[in-house]
Amino acid sequence: MSLDKTFKDFVNDFSCDTLDEWITHLATVELTYTGNSACVTCGDSVEFNWTGKLKNGLTYPQVLCEVCKSQ
Amino acid sequence: MSCDDHTIQNDSASVEATFGSTIKDNAVVKGFVTIIKNEGKKDEQVLCKNKPNLLTNDGRDYAIAQFYTNTSAGGVGENFIALTSDSSGADATDSTLPSEITTNGLERALATTISHSTGTNSTTLNKIFTASGTHTAVQMSGTFNQLAVGGTIGHEAVFTSVTLASSDTLSVTWTLTLG
Numbered sequence: 001m002s003l004d005k006t007f008k009d010f011v012n013d014f015s016c017d018t019l020d021e022w023i024t025h026l027a028t029v030e031l032t033y034t035g036n037s038a039c040v041t042c043g044d045s046v047e048f049n050w051t052g053k054l055k056n057g058l059t060y061p062q063v064l065c066e067v068c069k070s071q
Numbered sequence: 072m073s074c075d076d077h078t079i080q081n082d083s084a085s086v087e088a089t090f091g092s093t094i095k096d097n098a099v100v101k102g103f104v105t106i107i108k109n110e111g112k113k114d115e116q117v118l119c120k121n122k123p124n125l126l127t128n129d130g131r132d133y134a135i136a137q138f139y140t141n142t143s144a145g146g147v148g149e150n151f152i153a154l155t156s157d158s159s160g161a162d163a164t165d166s167t168l169p170s171e172i173t174t175n176g177l178e179r180a181l182a183t184t185i186s187h188s189t190g191t192n193s194t195t196l197n198k199i200f201t202a203s204g205t206h207t208a209v210q211m212s213g214t215f216n217q218l219a220v221g222g223t224i225g226h227e228a229v230f231t232s233v234t235l236a237s238s239d240t241l242s243v244t245w246t247l248t249l250g
Contacts, residue, residue: 006101006248011190019103019121019246022193035186037197045183059195059246060186 019059026054039065100126100134102247104212104228108235110199110242119230124245125161130225133216134249149225151215152198152243153179156208161227168213168227171220175204177241179218196245202235209233212243 005015007022012029016022032051039046040062050061102124108116130149137145154177157169172178182196196214210232214225226245235241 008192008248008250009190010192022246026188031188031190033186033188035184037184037186048186059188059193060184060197 023054023057023059026059028053033061035060037061037063039063039068041065041068100131100247100249102126102226102245104230105242105244105246106212106230107242108233109240112240116233118233119228121246122228122230124226124228125163126226127165127224128163129166129223130214133223133225146223147216148185149214149216149223150182150185150196151179151218151222152182152196152245153213153215154200154209154241154243155211155213156206156232157211158208158232161211161229165213165224165227167221168211168215168224171213172206172209173220175206175237176200176202177206177209177235179215179220181218182245192248192250194247194249196247198243200241200243202237202239202241204237206235209235209241212245214245 003010003015005017008015009025009029011031014025016025030051030053032049034049036045036047037060038044041064044065046063046065048061048063054061056062103121104124105120106118108118153168154172155168155170156172159169177200180198182198184195184197187194211227211229213227215222216225
C-alpha cells in the first residue's frame with residue numbers, strides 16, 4: 001500500500017484521510033506514544049512513553065501519575 | 072452534493088478538492104481541530120469536529136526554518152494554543168491571532184497534552200480551558216511557539232461561535248499531520 005493519504009502509519013503500512021478512520025486504526029495496532037499529558041485523576045503533568053492499542057477514541061493515551069496509580 | 076456523497080467516495084483526489092479551499096497551499100502539513108464546550112457535562116456542545124485547519128504562511132516558514140534553514144539551535148514547537156472572538160476568519164497571511172483573548176481563563180496556554188506516536192505522521196495537542204469570566208462569541212483558535220502574546224502563529228481554525236460563562240470549559244484538540 002502506498003502511504004499517500006493524510007494520516008500515515010509507516011510501521012504498519014497504513015494510511016487514511018479521515019480522523020475517524022485513523023482513530024479506528026489506532027485501536028487495532030500497537031504503537032508507541034510519547035509526550036506529556038495531564039493525569040486524568042489529579043491533573044498533574046505526566047511525561048509518558050506508552051505502547052499499546054489506543055481504544056479510548058482519542059489519538060493519545062490518557063495517563064495516570066505515579067501517585068494516583070499507586071492509590 | 073450531500074454529505075453522504077462525500078463519505079462514500081474512496082477517491083482521495085475528491086477529498087483533497089474538498090479540503091482545498093482551506094489548506095490548498097500547505098498540503099504537506101495538515102490537521103484537524105475538534106472543539107467542545109463543557110465536554111463530559113450534561114450541556115456538552117461540540118463546536119466543531121475534525122475540521123481541517125489552516126497552516127499559516129508564517130507557520131510554513133517556521134517549519135521550513137526548523138527543518139532546513141536554521142543554522143543555530145532550534146525553536147520551540149507550535150504547541151501553545153490561543154483563542155479569539157474575532158470574526159474575520161482564518162487567513163494564511165495572518166501573523167497574529169486577531170484580538171487574541173488574554174484574560175479570564177482563555178489566555179494562551181501550553182497544550183496540556185502533547186503526544187506523538189512513533190512511526191506515524193500524527194501529533195495531537197489538547198488544552199482544556201476553563202473560563203473565569205464571561206466570554207462572548209469565541210470562534211477561532213491558533214497555535215503559537217511561545218506563551219506570551221507574539222511569536223509565530225502556526226495554525227488557525229474557525230469554529231462555531233460560543234459564549235462561555237465563568238467555569239465553563241472549552242476543550243481544544245489539534246490533530247496534526249506532517250508529511
